[in-house]
Amino acid sequence: MKKLYSFIYMLGGIMLVVGAALYITKWVWAPYIYIAGSLMFGAMQMMDRYTGTNWIVRRLRRQQIVGAIALMLTGVLMLVCKHNEWILCMLVGCLMQLYTAFRIPQEMEKEG
Numbered sequence: 736m737k738k739l740y741s742f743i744y745m746l747g748g749i750m751l752v753v754g755a756a757l758y759i760t761k762w763v764w765a766p767y768i769y770i771a772g773s774l775m776f777g778a779m780q781m782m783d784r785y786t787g788t789n790w791i792v793r794r795l796r797r798q799q800i801v802g803a804i805a806l807m808l809t810g811v812l813m814l815v816c817k818h819n820e821w822i823l824c825m826l827v828g829c830l831m832q833l834y835t836a837f838r839i840p841q842e843m844e845k846e847g
Contacts, residue, residue, distance in 0.1 A: 740779055747775030751806065755825065758813055770810035777803035792842045795835045802831030 750772025757765035780803045785796050805828030812821035 744779035747772045766813035773807045795839050799835040802828045
């Protein structure tokens with residue numbers, strides 16, 4: 736089951752990048768690819784629970800979830816907005832994901 740979750744997580748990340756890149760070409764289906772990828776990516780992050788007691792990791796996990804929600808909201812903005820407002824939302828989500836991707840492993844090393 737863990738392999739399936741990893742596959743969905745990776746496929747969602749790839750679809751995020753492909754959907755955002757294709758959106759620049761004004762392809763009609765690009766936002767839908769992005770939304771599907773963000774839902775897969777975000778769902779897998781939300782299913783990955785932290786059951787430890789380290790409050791720093793708990794805070795970082797909450798930040799990671801907020802970043803995933805921002806990435807999902809980006810897909811909606813791609814459909815609704817006429818200009819490039821979605822880029823700011825995607826930037827916030829990506830920065831939160833990047834920050835937590837480096838910080839969580841550091842804190843987990845200190846813990847165990």
